[in-house]
Amino acid sequence: MEILEAIQNRKSIRDFKPDPVPRELLEKILKTSLRAPSGVNKQPWELAVLAGPVLEKVKEKNAEEFLGGQKGHKSFGSGIGRDTVYRERQVDLAIELFRLMGIAREDKEKRAQWTGRGFNYFNAPAAIILLADECLPLQRVLLDIGALMQTICLTALAYDLGTCIEGQGVMFQDVLRKFGGIPENKQIVTSIAIGYPNWSFPANEIETPRENLENISLWRGFE
Numbered sequence: 001m002e003i004l005e006a007i008q009n010r011k012s013i014r015d016f017k018p019d020p021v022p023r024e025l026l027e028k029i030l031k032t033s034l035r036a037p038s039g040v041n042k043q044p045w046e047l048a049v050l051a052g053p054v055l056e057k058v059k060e061k062n063a064e065e066f067l068g069g070q071k072g073h074k075s076f077g078s079g080i081g082r083d084t085v086y087r088e089r090q091v092d093l094a095i096e097l098f099r100l101m102g103i104a105r106e107d108k109e110k111r112a113q114w115t116g117r118g119f120n121y122f123n124a125p126a127a128i129i130l131l132a133d134e135c136l137p138l139q140r141v142l143l144d145i146g147a148l149m150q151t152i153c154l155t156a157l158a159y160d161l162g163t164c165i166e167g168q169g170v171m172f173q174d175v176l177r178k179f180g181g182i183p184e185n186k187q188i189v190t191s192i193a194i195g196y197p198n199w200s201f202p203a204n205e206i207e208t209p210r211e212n213l214e215n216i217s218l219w220r221g222f223e
């Protein structure tokens with residue numbers, strides 16, 4: 001797949017076929033993705049790749065936490081200020097997902113079920129958890145880890161795999177440590193659900209908009 005095509009085609013996938021992704025394929029994708037750049041080439045990332053019974057247990061325990069009303073760890077990207085265009089875009093995304101899924105705004109039960117799907121890694125057969133050693137100040141390495149995150153999502157497309165970056169997938173950090181075997185000395189940054197997309201799932205039809213370039217860019221010296 002051409003790079004421009006991959007960038008245009010990547011989208012968040014929120015339902016996957018049950019087919020497992022072989023370890024060898026995930027290794028191939030990750031080895032390529034490790035070409036991602038990082039400041040001073042410090043490569044401040046580590047990965048936990050979960051699948052099979054380990055991931056199933058994490059899903060089950062996540063569901064227990066969620067249904068038990070636990071709030072979980074705040075994920076990066078959450079907590080957007082009210083009355084901002086950013087919050088507006090977040091609301092627009094939810095409206096569009098719920099429209100595709102036929103979930104009414106006032107249907108609290110279905111909305112909760114939708115949230116629950118996220119804690120289930122959208123039924124993905126594998127999840128990649130991005131980690132950083134405890135000695136690293138997270139604010140200083142998030143750009144690097146973000147570059148790896150996007151590179152993984154793009155590389156996956158070359159093998160017909162879909163992904164969803166998921167802050168939600170790392171909200172219950174104790175679950176990931178206990179049942180995913182993630183050591184205490186590794187900071188848990190974010191997760192990527194990965195698998196073969198279920199293209200008949202309505203939410204996978206989503207086409208998220210982007211702000212026009214002219215509204216978010218300053219150009220100097222081109223006159």
Ligand SMILES: Cc1cc2nc3c(=O)[nH]c(=O)nc-3n(C[C@H](O)[C@H](O)[C@H](O)COP(=O)(O)O)c2cc1C
Nearest residue numbers: 010011012076077093118164165166167168169208
């Ligand atoms: C840091 C980060 C965290 C995200 N967390 C979630 C999440 O918890 N649940 C979810 O459904 N999507 C999550 N997403 C996906 C975004 O909603 C998605 O990227 C955005 O709506 C743009 O849509 P697209 O990925 O289809 O282009 C996350 C994306 C990023 C970059």
